[in-house]
Amino acid sequence: MGKPTGFLEYQREKAKERKPLFRLQDWKEYQLPLTETKLKQQGARCMDCGTPFCHTGIKLNGTDSGCPLYNLIPEWNDWVYRGQWKEALKRLLKTNNFPEFTGRVCPAPCEGACTVAIHDEAVAIKSIEQAIIEKGFLEGWIVPEPPYKRTGKKVAIVGSGPAGLACADQLNKAGHLVTVYERADRIGGLLMYGIPNMKLDKKLVERRIQLLQQEGIIFITNTEIGRDISLEQLKKEHHAVILCAGAQKQRELQIHGRELSGIELAMDYLTDSTKALLDSRQPKISAEGKNVIVIGGGDTGADCVATALRQKCKSVVQFGKHPRLPDTRTKDNPWPEYPYVFTLDYAYEEAAAKFGKDPRQFCIATKKMVGDKNGQVKELHTIQMEKISDVNGHYTFKEILGTEKVWPAQLVLIAIGFEGTDETLLKHSGLEHTNLKVKAEYGKYQTNLEGVFVAGDMRRGQSLIVWAIHEGREAARECDRYLMGYTNLP
Structure with a gap:
């Protein structure tokens, strides 16, 4: 100390x-x-x-x-x-x-x-x-450090997000020949397209990718496993396969008017915005001059708010179903639990500076979406909710009559989380899964298919970047043990 x-x-x-x-x-x-x-x-x-x-x-x-x-x-x-x-x-x-x-x-x-x-x-x-x-x-302390000896074992990693990259880095350090497959046009997964540039500059992602390439990792883009290449073919060409494709299936909002134009899933919007920035083009989904409503009170929703502000939206509001968090820890949220307290995220600080108030609306439910004669969304109808706890501590939400409101909106972004991994890979692979999560024991990461492992959100569901890196490292250790009969990886 x-x-x-x-x-x-x-x-x-x-x-x-x-x-x-x-x-x-x-x-x-x-x-x-x-x-x-x-x-x-x-x-x-x-x-x-x-x-x-x-x-x-x-x-x-x-x-x-x-x-x-x-x-x-x-x-x-x-x-x-x-x-x-x-x-x-x-x-x-x-x-x-x-x-x-x-x-x-x-x-x-x-x-x-x-x-x-x-x-x-x-x-x-x-x-x-x-x-x-x-x-x-x-200071130049971080330089490429390729392994001094190769094992000759070939490993395919599906997905180049934080879990896939951590897994690739560890297995490459162990001397294996690692190839990472990514369905997008750039490497990085969530790091590249799921997080806007003002939170994570893409030059930093590219800097790390270049370092990994110099250390011997091969990256292949625009290739979707289950569509462009089957999992079976990948198994035949490699000694082991590790699935790190993330929880890519976005949760949908089942509501009247969902089919209207101008209603987009949050990750589609954020991906398009980042691609437009990197490709020096106009975004296909733009908030410019529009009243924007973001449905979903999490970090992805906040990133949508910040992105819409930079695209010069006319206004922006974010709907959340839960009440405003308290200013300090409550008795049922003691240290060392993660503190659920009210904070002013970067996006909300920006919205307040631009429009004079925090853009968040708490305990609010969208009842329906209404469009114009051309099928373009023009307004959202909402009602305020009350969160009620019963004697067993179970929560329910009750509508508050008389709080109905109509909000103008020409762009609605749905940011209510992710259901699980994409179904394309699961359909014909033979992988055992439940609720779009591939089955594998924590700490083992071995699927029901011989030589196939899984890590990150694809196994555990929507989670944090640190958990993705943690599982990527651990899956690499178990894969190394499978290939060599022992492992020196942590």
Whole structure:
């Protein structure tokens, strides 16, 4: 522990942000790095707990607590405090393949489980993590490190999101010949097309992909397994296959008027927006000059709000079915659970700066969508809801009569989550699955098909990027054991 009194002397400082109205003029990242002096102070706040819950990686009451990657957080916090950045980088990379991604887009369950957060604000773990990896790239410490010896074993990985990339990185380190198949036109999966550029600059994704290529990993794009190549053919050409295709099937909204033009699924909208930016073209789905309504109160919905603002929408509102979160933890949400408290996300801060108010509407239900004579959506009809708990703690929603309202809308974005993996691969593969999730035991990752493994959202359902990387690493370990009879992978 670098400074025993650090958590008493210094207050938490998170990464600085560009001013909302200014950053709405471009698609650059909205966050700015802390100075090295500030980062050292933030590292000094770490208490180096005897039992550091920040990297426990467990489930408590159905929520994530701590980092499932078991990042050695107190150790690299201490190295940063001491100014030993190279040592901090070594400890960080020991457990996390891609800190440049998690340091930007992970919701940081580690900070929710930080011991300082019991009575004060948590250590700025995310900001420190991001700073360490960027320091590594800046100083030239991160260079291609291909394996010195190849095993001759060929492994195919389906999907190039965080689970697939982590899996590929680990197996390549073990000396196997790894080929990653991606159905999109660019590598990165969710990292490339599911997260907008202002949260994760695509140059950073491309930087990592280039590094992995230099280390010997082969990437093949525009190829969908189950359509362009069968899983059976993939098995014949490789010694093992690992499925990391994610939870790509978006949840639909079954409601009157869903067939109208101008109603889009959130991920289709975000993908098109990013493709338009990278290809220097106009988006096919644009919010420009339109009243936009986002249905769904999660992070994907927030990203839709931020994207619509940059496309110069006329207005934007986000509907959520749950009540506004409390300002502080409630008794049924104690430390070290992930804190469910009210925050002003980057997108909401931008909307408030542009239109004068938070765009979120809480406890609201859409009753129907109405279109014009041309079949284009023109308005949404809603009603306010009341969330009621019974004696057993089960919640139901009750409509509040007299709260009906009509909202103008020319673009509606449905962001209510994902059902599971795409059905194309499942139909003719022989994979056992339930509710669009491929069956495989946690920790084993072996499917019912010989030599075929599965990891990430394709196995566990919609989840966090840290869980995807965690499962990708673990599946790589089990695949290595299958191929070699033993494994040295963590």
